[in-house]
Amino acid sequence: QPLLQSSVSHDPLEIIQIYGASDNETKSESGVPEVPVPADDTPEVLNKALSGLSSRWKNWWVRGILTPAMISFFFIIIYLGPMVLMMIVLCIQIKCFHEIITIGYSVYHSYHLPWFRTLSWYFLLCVNYFFYGETVTDYFFTLVQREEPLRILSKYHRFISFALYLTGFCMFVLSLVKKHYRLQFYMFGWTHVTLLIVVTQSHLIIHNLFEGMIWFIVPISCVICNDIMAYMFGFFFGRTPLIKLSPKKTWEGFIGGFFATIVFGILLSYVMSGYRFFVCPxxxxxxxxxxxxxxxxxxxxxxxxxxxxxxLQSITGWTIVKLYPFQIHSIALSAFASIMGPFGGFFASGFKRAFKIKDFANTIPGHGGIMDRFDCQYLMATFVNVYIASFIRGPNPSKVIQQLLALRPDQQLHIFNSLKAHLTEKGLLPLLEEAA
Structure with a gap:
């Protein structure tokens, strides 16, 4: 016991060396300080109104009241348009990053080591500068070429991004403190993994949005639907535990959420596919x-x-149905949201259990932090981006033209003559000239 206490007072990671990596989880994690549990911030009005209920039913009513409010807010920002949606995604990204880094800082700060929080936010700034700079160059090409300062920043964007990151890297090396090197490198990795999970995925969400609002709304709505329906089926019918990481998750909730999400995705896709506002890039x-x-x-x-x-013909009596092709794709999106999406939640549950906390924060009463609500969304964003690139998106003529306009006049003329010769050889150019 004295040896264990001595190890805890100096470096929690030295316990692994002393007792060996094969020790049980209690020993290997006994040196990790517990993160303070956020206080319950449920509105006092709700606390008084629900004071006579058990904690299980109290949580049910708190979630039931606040969930429609969050869904209403979601509809409002959709109505406000893509620019507002992008700003909301950026704000959510920053808040999720803050919640994860705060947990790390609770461990890091206990050893009075400098620079971790400052460097974490600096690296967030660098990564966002890189990703959003790439987006501006891709989607605002004409505007960038029109403004001299933007054109220079666009031309040297990657070099500037690398220089900014290199500055942060040097700051980290200079901040290393004797006897705590291992913990500092551990937290350096913590920051970078957080950036990979949060910033990269939010960048993909914005790329999905530019493909059309429907590619943003349907996947997010499917995840929300699956979360709600899995909770509902699990609350009323759940008897069989699904996974040890989340004891409250049940097979009944998992299966019920799957079928409900498939139906929801097909119906939502049918409604949205009829409006240009949702389907146009x-x-x-x-x-x-x-x-x-x-x-x-x-x-x-x-x-x-x-x-x-x-x-199905024998059951329904129909031989043909009219569908939008996107509804077929929505089945794949809904299935992923129901089967693989929850693993984002399981991953988050394992992370929280490692630090003995219930939620990432207490931003939303009854729901935890923003990261607790969006842990499945980030995994979904990656899938949608890969799905579009693999099965939907073809060559983009507008981007090719943008790249051509950025070339020198002699290069543009060379490409024009090469293309003209190719079309003439294929016999297409005379046809095009006659049509003109």
């Missing part, structure tokens, strides 16, 4: 300096006839 209008959402919907969002399998 978000583009920047150089004349008005604003975002526009207007286009001729692609075949993905045009009703088509689909023949039903014989089994």
């Amino acid at each position: 978000v583009e920047f209008n150089n004349d008005s300096n604003s975002f526009t959402v207007d286009c001729k919907p692609s075949e993905l969002f045009q009703l088509q006839d689909y023949g039903l399998p014989p089994v």
Whole structure:
């Protein structure tokens, strides 16, 4: 016991060396300081109104009251348009980063080591500068080329980003304190993993948004639906535990949430596919300096006839149904939200159990922190981005033209002559000239 106390008072990670990596979890984690549990910030009005209920039913009513409020807020920001959505995504990203880093700082600060929190926010700034700079260059090309300062920043964007990161790297090396090197490198890794999980995924969410609001709304709504329906089915019918990391999660909730989410995704996709505001890519209008959402919907969002399998024909009596092709894709999105999405929550549960905390924060009464609500969303964002790149997106003519306009006149002329010769060889150029 004295040896254990001595180890705890100096470096919690030395316990692993003393007792060996094969020791049980209690010994290996006994040196990790517990993070203070946030105080309950449930509004006093709700506490008084629900004072006679058990904690289980109290939590049910708190969630039931605040969930519609959050969904209403979600509808409001959708109505306000893509620019507001992007700003909200940035704010959520910063808040999630803050919640995770605060947990790390609670451990780091207990040893009075400098610079961790300052460097963490500095690296967040660097990574956001890199990602948002890439986005501005891709989607605001004409505006960037029109303004001299922006053109210079765009040209040397990656070099500037690397220089900023290198500055932070040198600051970290200079902040190293004797006898605490291992813990400092541990927290350096903590910061970078947090950046990978939070910032990279939020950047992908914005890329999905530019493909069309429907690629932003449907996946997020499917995750929300699965979370709500899994909770509902688990609350009323749950009997069989699903995973040890989350004792309250049950197979009944998992399966019920899956089928409910599939149906919800198909219905929501049907409603949204009929509106250009949702299906058209978000583009920047150089004349008005604003975002526009207007286009001729692609075949993905045009009703088509689909023949039903014989089994369904015998049940429904229908032989053909009219569906939007996007509804077929929504089944894949809903299935991922229901099957793989919860693993983001399981991952977060394991993280919280490692530090003996119930929630990342107490920002939303009954729901925990912002990260508690968006742990599944980040995994979903990556899947949607990969899905679009693999099965949906083709070559983008507008981006090719943007790249051509950035070339020198002689390079543009060379490409023009090469393309003209190619079209003439294929026999397409005379046809095009006759059509003109």
